[in-house]
Amino acid sequence: MRMDDNMMEYGQIGMAMAKHFDSVYYVDHESGQYKEFVRMQALEDIGASKQGMDFFADIKETAVKCAHPEDIRTVLQFLDKDNMLKNLSHNGSYSAVFRLLLNGRVEHVRHIEILCEDKKHIICCLENIEAEIREKTDQERDLQSAKRMARLDELTGIRNKNAFMEYARSIDDMFGSDKKVEAFGIVMCDVNDLKVINDTRGHSFGDEAIQRASRMVCDNFKRSPVFRIGGDEFVAVLVGDDYMQREQLFLKLREESLANRRSRSGPVVASGMAVFDPDTDKCFDDVYKRADELMYENKSGLKNMSKRDGFANMEKANTPIPDERKRQLDGMFGALYTVAGGGYVYINDMKYDFSRWALPLIDDFGMESEYMYHADRIWQDYIHPDDLEVYRKAVDTAICGNAMVTPIYYRARRTDGTYVMLTTRAFILSDSNGDPEYFGGIIIQQ
Secondary structure, rough: OOOOHHHHHHHHHHHHHOOOOOOOEEEEOOOOOOOEEEHHHHHHHHHOOEEEOOHHHHHHHHHHEOOHHHHHHHHHHHHOHHHHHHHHHOOEEEEEEEEEEEEEEEEEEEEEEOOOOOOOEEEEEEOOOOHHHHHHHHHHHHHHHHHHHHOEOOOOEEEEHHHHHHHHHHHHHHHOOOOOOOOOOOEEEEEEEEEHHHHHHHHHHHHHHHHHHHHHHHHHHOOOOOOOOOOOEEEEEEEEEHOOHHEEEEEEHHHHHHHEEEEEEEOOEEEEEEEEOOOOOOOHHHHHHHHHHHHHHHHHHHHHHHOOOOOOOOHHHOOOHHHHHHHHHHHHHHHHHHHHOOOEEEEEEEOOEEEOOHHHHHHHOOOOOOOOEEEEHHHHEEOHHHHHHHHHHHHHHHHHOOOOOOOEEEEEOOOOOOOEEEEEEOOOOEEOOOOEEEEEEEEEEE
């Protein structure tokens, strides 16, 4: 019986298949005779036969014309007659997904082979699933992106606390197995005075400080994972080359932090480093706690150093003093001037590094204004070089002792270029937290 003898039956097959597929062939696998009932336009464009006497030869010829070069081997194997019949004898149907080049575009298709009940005929179906593949790809990409974002810190772009906890667990899993725990170190970092920056300069300045600190840590440990685990806390887990060079890199980090403290031009980061000891450490947290303790020791040292330099909160040094603080400073200056009974009076708001100095001193020594930011730097330029050490030690004593100090003597340069001997008595006023807030004194010319 020829296929044309049952066109009504074939037409019904075609109508049913057309609802689901883009191309449908009805094939007599014994004779090779075939007929197409649903036509894909792309096959029309490449001149694929609608019917013929050798389906397996013709379909391979069509496949070579339109299959993606990387998929041709798979397609030809799928369409091989012996291979097709072997698969159909076991399952009754089978399918494969591959790519075609159609009208200059890559399209994913699903090819399905179905063995009819008479065991003589095969229905070959082709379905364009490009939209399905793209949707699946988009979903997978969105899922991966969501997972990735869940592990990234939004502000700095580095890995966050979630990622850190996963990383720590992966190390702990090695402790509990036969796997060898590779050498690693942990560097804990904490941005100094972040709360002060947020409270006095605003959260945008605080965010910038966090971002700059993040870059600072990442730039020092370029080949190791770095995590932001809190508002002002960072952790670098040193591995590989960074671990081998840990001492040099850690020293560089601390030196950069000290340089920023001196210049007041970048983040001041307290840090501590600990190294995994296979003989004593039983988990990741053992190393982490040691690094954390060392970081807090360094943080305390930096805070004391800041006080000795005369600045309880260095980040405020470039912040304009609020009007209310300036009025308070003026009131204190007036009271000090009244009780001093002579001499040059000065007082400094250490939270903003803003000072008011007596006008007679401004006139006698040629300073620019009675109101000054960074007055300590300006005044030291007037002190005789041989007397600078004495002056600085006296200031350190006043700040660390939080009290009146023994009068000191030093020489300072007047407007006419001559040096005169001065004596100074300084004092410190602290805030409710015990941190130095005002630094003042009286300078008397001998």
